[in-house]
Amino acid sequence: MVELTGPERVPGSMPPIPASTQLLAVAWLRWRIFVNGMFRKRPKGKRQIAGLVFGILLRLIVWPMLALIVVGPVAISGFLAWMAISEGHPKSLASLLLGIALLWQFVSINGLSIAAAMQSFDPASLVRFPLRFGRYFVLRSLLGLMTPSTIVGCLALLAAAVGIGVANASLALPALVVMAVYALMNIYLTRMIGAWMERWLANRRFREIFSMLMALFAVSIQFMNLQRTPMRGPGVRSSWLINILHSSGSYLYWLPSGFAAQAILLVKHPLAALAQFLGLLASTVLFAAVFAIRLHKQFLGEYLDEGVSRRVQAPSAPRAKAPVPQSAALSAPAASGGIFSPTVAACLRKEWLILTSNGTQLIGLLTPLIFVVIFSMNRAFSAFSSKYFLPSAIAYVLIAALSSLYNIFGADGRGVQLYLLAPIRMLDVVLAKNLMSLALIVTQVGLAWTIICVLARAPVPVSVQISTALWTVFVVALNLAIGTWRSIQAPRKFVPGQTRQPRGGTPTNRTSALLVLAVLFGCMLLQVPVAIASSYLGAPWLGAWIFGPLAVAAVFAYALMLRSAERLIFAARDVFAEELCKA
């Protein structure tokens, strides 16, 4: 055994720990987590090749999209800022800055759950170390700066400053300084909102209410768009949002974006510009202070977990029960689940209980249907061709529903051990999970179908309905087969409806998400040539003839998958233990 050297005595009054030591230690921690994440041990053999192929595909699809997402807003900001100054529309600059801030905050709020899931460590865990609050505040301000919304927002503001400088060189320096402070203001606003949201989202009920509000917000935007934007002809659409921004007029000058714009534009009146700049600084300090108040509560040990509402229950008196003879109990048939075997019935009941206790998931099931209602009421969508509207709407409903098929064991976490240990067939468990998913999909698709048939302006031809039904069977069966295979090969632990997911846990991992998109879009794309050929050849039943055999083949593939599920799960036990059962 190794002998530890005698510890130096920690005296009562120790010299303070230099701030640089602790800040550098945290920076080093982040760096090591990043490096270790990059070079993490990867699977070998066939899984390595499959992972490599999927990884390359993922990057090929995601990187250009990311580049567009980053370059687009940045270029537009620079151009609009240049236009606002060169064409003498100072109000437009305030609107532009407000737009950047709104987009920044909207993306940040919506990305909160994703950011929490992607977090490799929880910065709040730093409170256990001997940090002073000031250092904790600095660390919490700095950690997490590399989020997409912050990067794109900062780049957009930099581009705006460059645009202003190009339009009027004398404004370049003030624009850079003001944009830097405006960026800081936005960062603290994001932090403030994030910290308070974290507090509120710790409560399950509030999470559900928040999900509902966000869904309502999205629906309201669509609904307002529907009400206020009648189709006037191709390319002639008035943007009510831009109108609102334009009509907001002088109110903008009382917002930080107005302070920032005025601080740049009034540079020839130094006192007025300084006053506006101070206004911007004051709002930055205000947001930082509100953020600090929240952080201080955390620092002092605020409880941020699910609310505990346990009540101390008096121990119940032992119930006198007639003893059941053991031989009788063993020989009695297990509780019947009606048409299902007891195992399937028990698993179905468990899935149902989890679903009904998860309001966020229920809202997620309902939201696509509301959109279908809105789209069906919009002539622009439903009247252009009923032939295309039904399959498009069904495909839209399926996008969200099908992704859950790709990680069916994720929500079980360590509970999956029970399935592996119990004297049951894993096939029954898979079947129960798929049946529950299938029931939800059938309900959603059925409701969407009914909504379209009732609300659409033109009746949907029977041939299109049959073709769409067969296409739906094909897509669902194919996704069930691939999703079940993927669920066994690459399970990922997650907690349904919870913001803070365990160790990179997500309902669907990146590769699975790519698979869902690839399969679904592939299937949707398959519809396009079939629909065109059907119109061109004047053969309305062509779709049914093509999708019918495909549906049968997909169902057959799913049946084959189910047959091999038992064997595959047995072979993947170590993967289950690795991904689902570890802390």
Place this chain on the structure above:
Amino acid sequence: MRCFSSEVPAKNLRYKPERTRTGQVLIQDARFLRSRGRSVYRGCKQETMTTPAIDTTALTRRFGDFTAVDNVNLRVDAGQFFGFLGPNGAGKSTTIKMLTGLLAPTSGSIRVLGGDLRANSADIKRQIGVVPEGMALFGRLTADEYLQFVGRMYGLDRATTLNRTRELLEFMQLAGEQKKLITDFSHGMQKKLALAAAVIHGPKVLFLDEPFEGVDAVAAGTLKAMLLRMIARGATIFLTSHVLEIVERLCTHITIIHRGQLVAQGSLDELRAGAGRIGQAGIQEAAAPPGLEKGSLEQIFLEIVGTDREGNPAATASEQELSWLS
């Protein structure tokens, strides 16, 4: 007092101590110490009575309408190996979280090493070590990286951090696992690492929440020896464990919490004599249940937590008949 600043001088001990290869005193068994006197160290008694390592007054924590810790007054003297026991959900982990500054109390005050925890949290955290319930390790670091990070956060200089990291990894038999990420460690290895991180800065008070859970017998022996050595050097250890045999063997003082309230406090002898029981009038000394040694901590524990506030035996699962079990 010297006995808190460094290794306990052998002449101050009331028994013949075992010495390590380097000549350091090794205290193996607190029960052995207790059998030879009330205090482990001569000359320490007066100071331990005046400056408690942990002192709480009316400590209370509520979660909504549930009171997890109810009006707890704790006093842990410096140098004590303090066992904090209770059934599941009794409030042990909540108490530890409050004592280490991870959870704010709803009411009441906490003083650690003489300082108010709320007012001096950074200074106090610097002098305590914690192995929390969930271990709170950064899974994407290696053990070596984690210990280096912790050392730097506690203000150790680079050379000391590296030396102690190496020593601790060897001591905990983790030196061969340096390339593995912590997330790939077994539960027992994570426990050992968490303990190494808790002691790297030489804390004066060590809080251990179930430190032996999932740790193999060999490692548990090593850890116990290390903890006893820390006690010998003047540290205070606050331990919760469901393994009562370990508590009985290690701890000089024991407190039992039940439904958020302290129900017993004192040395094992005091608990045996029924002197340390709080708010439980007239408990009759019961015969030891089958298989339990009379006067053992387990028997005392079951006597205490198996009764309600008036001392009446509560209904226990053992009384219920599970006739279908073979």
